[in-house]
Amino acid sequence: MELRQLRYFAAVADAGTFVRAAERLHIGQPAVSQQLARLERELGVRLFDRSTRHVRLTSAGERLLPEARAVLAAADRVRAVADDVAHETEAVLRLGSSHGLGDRLYRMLDELAVLAPGVSVRLTRARQEQRLAAVRAGDLDAAFVRVLESAPGLELVPIWREGLVVALPEQHPLAAADTVHVEQLGDLPVRLAPARNNPPFHAMITAALRDAGVDPPAGPPFTTLQDTLAEIGAAPPSWTVFYHRAELPVVRRVALRPLADLTLPISLAVLPGVPSPQLRMLLAACARVAAY
Structure with missing residues (x-):
């Protein structure tokens, strides 16, 4: 399985046709079809229903698409971190937040500044479903969420109530x-x-x-x-x-x-896998605040 195959998979799902996906990817349509056929053979499932004018995801494709997006987002994060290291830029933690977190949010930011003084935090306020989508897409590193017990394609780490x-x-x-x-x-x-x-x-x-x-x-x-x-x-x-x-x-x-x-459970939504150093520091800061 190759990353480009997953990118083609996501692109066709978004575009609705192989032709439009190929145009967006700036490659030939036969290459897209060939790589997706190889991916289907390797996975042992059919990802698209090609019987209509516009290709549609099969049930297997619908279940696998969030996982493919998570893998692609993780790969993009690896490239971004590697680029930061190569250019010696300041580490940035992109964090989704919401109204009402109040004093605990500010205490968490203070704790994070002590634990990781080289990390700069960029807060984004948005509705909960938008924050989750941004984490899945790799636009946010983590997001605070309330009440949720599960979120497809993401890991929810309980932090406080x-x-x-x-x-x-x-x-x-x-x-x-x-x-x-x-x-x-x-x-x-x-x-x-x-x-x-x-x-x-x-x-x-x-x-x-x-x-x-x-x-x-x-x-x-x-x-x-x-x-x-x-x-x-x-x-x-x-x-x-x-x-x-x-x-x-x-x-x-x-x-x-x-x-x-x-009481209301508060969690951090993150992509599955090994957390980045910034995320580990964020979780440690949240644990300190929760212990107050």
Whole structure:
């Protein structure tokens, strides 16, 4: 198996035809067909259905494509690191992040600066699915993700767990407690964003409610944190839940209480294989922060 065969495989999958893939690769179409036929013989599976005008991935091709992309991304990373070494450039760690990581993110960056002073960090904020895609493509070295138990083509390394915060009207009886338990929230309408906006988080909250034996009525959907909190303070009683942060917002007529019995798993999404020196230092910095 050769890297060029995997590149041809990915190119045809992206282009939809052998001709267009060959044009993008700047080689002849017969060479693409020949190398893919060799790859199929070596793997013992058919990667494409060639019975239509536009070639389509077979079920085997769909399963193998993410693995091929991961191998190609790893090869690109090897070339990039080798180029950095050859030109004695500063090591760069490209890290996907998101809103809400707060103080732990800054502490991790401080720890990393101590452990690896020669590593420069470039943070990229994006939606979780975009961060995962960027790691698969080799555009990011790692990305923080929440809740996920698996991600095709990637390894998820657990690093710490975060708490959750319940927002409810300050006049509600639960506001008098130091913490709120899931089983206490069955009667008050809940404001959750549609499942499509954040499937893992939505599934985790609904599963926790179900496991606690409660089924709160659905309230208006969660939109933005600021608007949702304002509506909880002004509209008929309801509640929502969101990621804990170092500085919690202050909203009139709204009480914020820690949610007991439920924490949020945070992981680093990375490509499988031996981690680079920068990634090893990143994991060590995360472990130090998690131990605080």
